[in-house]
Amino acid sequence: MKLLFVADPIESFKTYKDTTYTMMREAVRRGHTVAACEPAHLHWENGQKVRGNVREIVLTGAEDVWFTETAVRDVALAEFDAVLMRKDPPFDAEFIYATHLLEQAEREGACVVNRPGALRDHPEKLAVMEFPQFVGPTLVTRSAEDVKRFHAEHRDIVLKPLDGMGGMGIFRVGPDGLNLGSITETLNHHGATTFMVQKFLPEITAGDKRVIIIDGEPAPFVLARIPQGTEVRGNLAAGGKGVAQPITDSDRATARAIGQVLSKRGLLLIGLDIIGAKVTEINVTSPTGFREILDQTGCDVPALYIDAVEKAVKKTR
Structure with missing residues (x-):
C-alpha cells in the first residue's frame, strides 16, 4: 500500500515517543511505502482533484536521523491507498478547512482515516457530552456567571480551553475560588470564547488513563499519565509520568460502549481519557500513547x- 500521513512537520517528531512514527515504522515493516505532508500543503483547484505537495520518505531505522527524503511531488490524494490524518490540535479554522479538503478527496476515492467529517463533528473536548452516563459534572460555556454557579456547587473545579492539547491552558480552582474571575477572563476572552469546566477528580493522582480504541475495540493496555510533584496535569507534555497498565474490566466496558458508537461514524482510532471511572476527553485528531505501551509491555498497538x-482500505476497493 501507499500511505500518506498528513501531520505536523516530520522534522519535529520525537521518535522515542511519537505515535505517528510508530505507525510509519510498522507500515514500512510490512512493505508499504510512506509519504508525508502538512495540511498547509493540500490544495484544490476547481475541476481538479484535491492534491498535496507530498514528501516521499524512506525510514533509515535510526531514531535520530530517522528518514531520508526521496522526492517531493504534487500528487492527487486519491492516488494513495490510505490517507492518515494525524495533525495535532488546535482544532481551529485551518484544521476544519483541511477536513473539507480531505472530505473532497474521500469523494474522489481516497480512503481517509479518521474520516474527515467525523473529525469535524467530534471536537475532542465537546465529544464527551454525548455520553453523560460516563462523564463527571461538566459545563461548556462562555459565561462567567455560569462558572461561578458551577464552582459554588462543586467547589473544586478544572477549567480548560476547547482547542488545547497536552495540558495547555488547564487551570484548577479550589474551594477558596482564588483567581476564578481572572482565569475565566483568560479562557473566555471576556465573554468571546467558549471553554469547558469540569469537577476536579481526585483520582487523577493514580493517573489520567489513555485508552486506545481501534475500530471500536480497546487495546489490552492503557497508559496512565501520572502527575508529578505539585502538578495536577497528567499529560506527558506537562511532565506527567506514563505507566502502561492492563485495562480494567470497567474501563474496557466504557471504551467498548463509546468505541462501538463512534467507529460506525468513521473514527477508526480514538484516544479515550479516563480519570477514575469518568471519561474526560475523547481524542480523535492524533491520539498518542502507542510507543509507551509498546515499549513497556510489548503489546504491539x-x-x-x-x-x-x-482492513479499511480493503472495504473501499
Missing part, C-alpha cells in the same frame, strides 16, 4: 492499528 487500516 501499532500493528493493531495498521491491521485496521489495511
